[in-house]
Structure formats: C-alpha cells, structure tokens
Amino acid sequence: MSVLERVKAIVGKQIGRDPASLDDNSDLAEAGYExxxxxxxxxxxxxxxxxxxxxxxxxxxxxxxxxxxxxxTVVEDALAKRQSR
Amino acid sequence: MKRVAITGLGAITPVGKTAPESWRAVAAGESGIGPIDIERGDLVTCPIAAQVKDYDPADHFPARQLAMLDRVSQFAVITAREALAHSGIDRDDPALRQAPTIIGVGVGGMQTLDDNFARLYGEGKPRVHPFSIPKLMTNAPASQITMDLGLRGMALAVASACASGAHALGLAFKMVRSGEAKIAVAGGAEACITAGTMVGWEALRVLSADTCRPFSRNRSGLVIGEGAATLILEEWDHARARGATILAELTGFGANADAADLTSPNAESTMEAMRAALADARLSPADIDYVNAHGTGTAMNDEVESAVIRAVFDGAPLPLVSSVKAVLGHSLGAAGALEAVMTVKALQEQLVPPTANCTDPDPALGLDFVAEGARRTPVRHALSNSFAFGGLNAVLAFSAAGSPD
Known part of the structure; x- marks a missing residue:
C-alpha cells in the first residue's frame, strides 16, 4: 500500500470517514479535525x-x-532521511 | 462574612528553597530552567525542565520520615513548615489545631510510580517498596502536612491539573470567609519531572526545546517545572488580635468549567471566571493594577488569555500583566499556589514582577507584559489566573493589606 493510502486510512479512522473520500488535497480542518x-x-x-x-x-x-x-510529504521526508542514514 | 488575611508564605522552587529566595529570583527575572537531569533521562527527547536543584531531602527529614515521603510530599511539607513559621502562629493555638489543610496536586507521587513501573516492567523485579501506595496517593502531600504540623481540621487534595493550587486556595478562602475556620493551610505541590511523565508531555507537542517565553513573538512552548507553595489563610480579626503582619488580603475567587475542549481554553468561560473573581471581591476592573497571568508560553495561551484580559478590562485602564512561568517553569498542580505567593509579594512589596524571557513582546496581544524588568508601581488589587487542562478555570483576587476597607 502506498504512503498516501496508509495516511488516508489513518486520517479516515481519526474522523470516522471513508478513506476513499479523501485525497492529497483534503483539508484536515474542513474534513472535521479538531x-x-x-x-x-x-x-x-x-x-x-x-x-x-x-x-x-x-x-x-x-x-x-x-x-x-x-x-x-512529512512521512516521505522522514522515510528518505531514515534510508540515507 | 469574615475578611481573609494572608499571614504566612512558604515556597520551594527551581530558583529558591524558600518563599523570599524564590521571590527574589522571580522579581529579578532569573530563570530556573536548565538542562533536564533525571533517572532514565535517555528516554526523554525534551532537553530542558525547571527542576528544584541542589536539594537534599536529608536536610529536611529524618530517614524514617523520609521513607514515607515522595518528592511531591517533601516539597509540600517543607513549604507548610515555612509558611507556618512565617505566620508566627503559636503551635498550640486551638485555631491551628482545627485548621483545614487543602493542597492542590496535579498527578501525585509520580517519582514513586515511575520508579516502581521501571522496576516491574523494565528490570523485571517482582515487588515494590511497601510504602509505595501511601507515597503516591494524591492526598499524600495534604496528609503529610497534617502529620508534620499536627493539624486536625478537614484535610484533602484538590485535583484540577494546572489550576489545582488556585482551587485549593479558593476553597480554603471560602472556609475562612464563612467563619467555618479561623486558620487554613492551603497551597499546591507537584514533582512529576520523571521519564514517564515527560514522554507523555512530549506526545502533546507543546513543550519548548529551549526555554519558556510567554507573550513573546519568539515563543516556543511551555517548560515543565516542579515545586510547592503553601499559604496561611487567617481570619482578619484573629490575625490582628495576635499582632500578626498581614501580607495581603485574599478577597475573591471565581471558578468554572469550559465544558468544551479537553486542552484548548475557552475565551468566554475564562472571561466569566475572571469576572466572577472580581464580583466576589466586590471589585471592578478599574481597581485592578496587576494580573498574574497563567502565561504558559504556548501560542494558544498567549492568544486566548491576552484577548480575555483585554475584554474583561474593556473600558477600564489595562492592568500590567506578567507571567512568572519563564522563571519557575509550569509546575502544574503547584503553579496556582506559587503564583498566589508571587502575587501576594507583588502587593506587599508594591513591585510587579517581570515576564522573563519576553524578549520580543508580541504587539498583537495588546498588553504591557512588564518585559523589561520588575516595575515599581502602586498595586492596590491583583488577580491571579489559572487555567487547566479539562477546561477548569480558577481566578483569585488579592488586595494590598493597606487597601481601604
């Protein structure tokens, strides 16, 4: 599963939404983040x-x-840093 | 309704082992924040804390007594002894024997808890010290004070996180004002700079990695502190009759709950808590010369607390506002009591302590944060704000001892 799919799964679970309804551009606050x-x-x-x-x-x-x-982006940066170590 | 005098102060902080030492550093803006030094510190990423330093419990307690005292109770007892000695109350005074003891505590004996969990889960040892439970219970600081000083009135802990010390003082204030007690011993204590607690704070993403700069544009978050403070509250006439020095008068208490977010403050109810303290003290905004702010050094607190103060004082002269947390750190359950001590000192000395580390006062906040150093100015009445996680607000109003009746 891609980083995006795994992130969407976590975000969807956090606010009780179907991950399929989220994409790169989904604004967290608009999606219901408190x-x-x-x-x-x-x-x-x-x-x-x-x-x-x-x-x-x-x-x-x-x-x-x-x-x-x-x-x-933050996840991919952190993973890249880990691999370059 | 009785008037309530403050006749004794005790404090132990990252900048002093007594109330006068701590006040001196607060007034001078000398920060007690430094590199963190704790057991199992390798688990902690945050590099700083405001710890009580050069402290040897054996200077204060014999070994048998010490075995029963978590660090949080040691701090509480040391400050209660200081406050009582400062008040000059006779140890045989029947009003002292009947005095209630109300001590605010955020989390209790965390040193004991952290050490025990490390033994059990880390080192795989099968047992812990037999006094573990009575050391870590949240009422231990209050109970240990009663045993150390022979106080037989109602005694209990008050828990409201970062407002615990202020709530404890507010409840004691009501008991003395109503005539139920002639003397009350009240304050707050905290000593939770342990690896487990610090890792928990890190997860909240609010800790500064360098220092605490309340109300400054270069703010970076809060710094955890520790310590304790105890105040002696006394019925005004009882204090006068024995010729006591009255340090200040506790004149009002306003407290409420946001009933909203767990960690974000609510402007409307914090405003109501400040107004309730003013009304309780029969004071109006124009009477207040100084507000000792909650001032944690987070972006959220800076913004909300400043807006609330501006709103409460709308139409009245704006009071001076400062936070002592840049010096003392945020000592959680002790903070409200420590800040009460500093507010009493400000009234007694007619000197407003500065907001240390406020090197770039945020103009958007629209208040005078006394950033350049302590300011000598008339202080007739002052408020001390405490706002806690869980949305619990407590505001105390104090008046100079020489204020008109």
Whole structure:
C-alpha cells in the first residue's frame, strides 16, 4: 500500500470517514479535525511508519500539517532521511 | 462574612528553597530552567525542565520520615513548615489545631510510580517498596502536612491539573470567609519531572526545546517545572488580635468549567471566571493594577488569555500583566499556589514582577507584559489566573493589606 493510502486510512479512522473520500488535497480542518485530532494523528503516523515527526504547534517553522498531502510529504521526508542514514 | 488575611508564605522552587529566595529570583527575572537531569533521562527527547536543584531531602527529614515521603510530599511539607513559621502562629493555638489543610496536586507521587513501573516492567523485579501506595496517593502531600504540623481540621487534595493550587486556595478562602475556620493551610505541590511523565508531555507537542517565553513573538512552548507553595489563610480579626503582619488580603475567587475542549481554553468561560473573581471581591476592573497571568508560553495561551484580559478590562485602564512561568517553569498542580505567593509579594512589596524571557513582546496581544524588568508601581488589587487542562478555570483576587476597607 502506498504512503498516501496508509495516511488516508489513518486520517479516515481519526474522523470516522471513508478513506476513499479523501485525497492529497483534503483539508484536515474542513474534513472535521479538531484541536486534539492533529496530535493523535501525528502519534498514529509515527507508530505506523516508525518515524519521528518534528511537530510543535508553538513553533511557527515546525512542520505544517494542513492537508492529507502535507502528512504524506512529512512521512516521505522522514522515510528518505531514515534510508540515507 | 469574615475578611481573609494572608499571614504566612512558604515556597520551594527551581530558583529558591524558600518563599523570599524564590521571590527574589522571580522579581529579578532569573530563570530556573536548565538542562533536564533525571533517572532514565535517555528516554526523554525534551532537553530542558525547571527542576528544584541542589536539594537534599536529608536536610529536611529524618530517614524514617523520609521513607514515607515522595518528592511531591517533601516539597509540600517543607513549604507548610515555612509558611507556618512565617505566620508566627503559636503551635498550640486551638485555631491551628482545627485548621483545614487543602493542597492542590496535579498527578501525585509520580517519582514513586515511575520508579516502581521501571522496576516491574523494565528490570523485571517482582515487588515494590511497601510504602509505595501511601507515597503516591494524591492526598499524600495534604496528609503529610497534617502529620508534620499536627493539624486536625478537614484535610484533602484538590485535583484540577494546572489550576489545582488556585482551587485549593479558593476553597480554603471560602472556609475562612464563612467563619467555618479561623486558620487554613492551603497551597499546591507537584514533582512529576520523571521519564514517564515527560514522554507523555512530549506526545502533546507543546513543550519548548529551549526555554519558556510567554507573550513573546519568539515563543516556543511551555517548560515543565516542579515545586510547592503553601499559604496561611487567617481570619482578619484573629490575625490582628495576635499582632500578626498581614501580607495581603485574599478577597475573591471565581471558578468554572469550559465544558468544551479537553486542552484548548475557552475565551468566554475564562472571561466569566475572571469576572466572577472580581464580583466576589466586590471589585471592578478599574481597581485592578496587576494580573498574574497563567502565561504558559504556548501560542494558544498567549492568544486566548491576552484577548480575555483585554475584554474583561474593556473600558477600564489595562492592568500590567506578567507571567512568572519563564522563571519557575509550569509546575502544574503547584503553579496556582506559587503564583498566589508571587502575587501576594507583588502587593506587599508594591513591585510587579517581570515576564522573563519576553524578549520580543508580541504587539498583537495588546498588553504591557512588564518585559523589561520588575516595575515599581502602586498595586492596590491583583488577580491571579489559572487555567487547566479539562477546561477548569480558577481566578483569585488579592488586595494590598493597606487597601481601604
């Protein structure tokens, strides 16, 4: 399964939506994300892919997670970093 | 309705082992935040905390007593002893024997819990120390104070996360004001800088990796702290009759619940809590010269708390606002009590403590955060804000001891 499909499955489960209704451009807030959904998703993604995501809501230049595609980019970056080590 | 005097202060913090030492550092803006140093620290990514340093419990407790005291209870007892000594109340005063003891605690004896879990699940050892349960229970700090000082009134813990200390003081205030108690011992304690707790905080993604900068554009999140504070609340006439020095008057308490989000503050109800404290104290916004902010250093708190203060003081002169968490860290269940101590000192000394580390005050927040250093100015009345996870708000109103009746 592609990174996008695995991310869609996690996001869909978080808000009780069919993953098939989501794509790269799906906006998390518009899809129904509330304050705690983002950090729960970060945790689920870290567990799923075995990576660390440098997300801190208090730091302006930390990773921005606005859309499903943003999450996919962060995951692919982290996986690439892991392989290059 | 009785008037409620504050006649004793005790504190142990990352910047001092007593209330005067801690106040000196708070007023000077000297931060107690530093590299984290704990057991099993390799599990923790966050590099910093505000820990009580150079602390040897054997300086305060004989071995037999120490065996029963988690770090959180040690802190509580040390500050209660200091506060009682400071008040000058006679140890044989019958009002002291009947005094209630109400101590706010966020999570309880976490050092004991963390050590025990490491033994059981990490080291595979089959048993833990027999005092483990009475050490880690959340009422242990309150209970240990009663045993150490011989206090026989109602005693219990108050748990409301980051507002616990303020709620404890608010409840004790009501008991003294109603005439139910002539003296009350109240405060808050926390000592949860353990690997397990820190990993839990990291998962919430709110911790700063460098330092705490409340209300500053370069904010980066909150820093976990530890410590305790105890205050002696006393019926005004009882204090006057024994010739006590009255440090300040506790005049109001406003508390409520957001009934909304688990971790995000709600502007409307925090505003109502501040207004309730003012109404309880029969004060209007124009009477308030200083607000000791909750001021955790997160983007969310900066924005919401500032907006709430501006709204409450709409039409009145804006008060000075500062957060002492850049110095003390966020000591969770102890924070409300520690900040009450600092608010009392501000009224007593007529000196507003600064927001340390606020190197780039955020102009969008529209308030004077006393960023440049402590400010000497008349402080007639002050509010101290505490807002907790779970949407629990507690606001205390204090008045200078010399304020007109």
């Amino acid at each position: 304050s705690l959904d983002v950090i729960e998703t970060v945790f689920a993604i870290e567990e799923e892919f075995g990576i660390d995501i440098p997300f801190n809501a208090n730091v302006g230049d930390s990773v921005q997670l606005r859309t499903v595609g943003d999450i996919v």
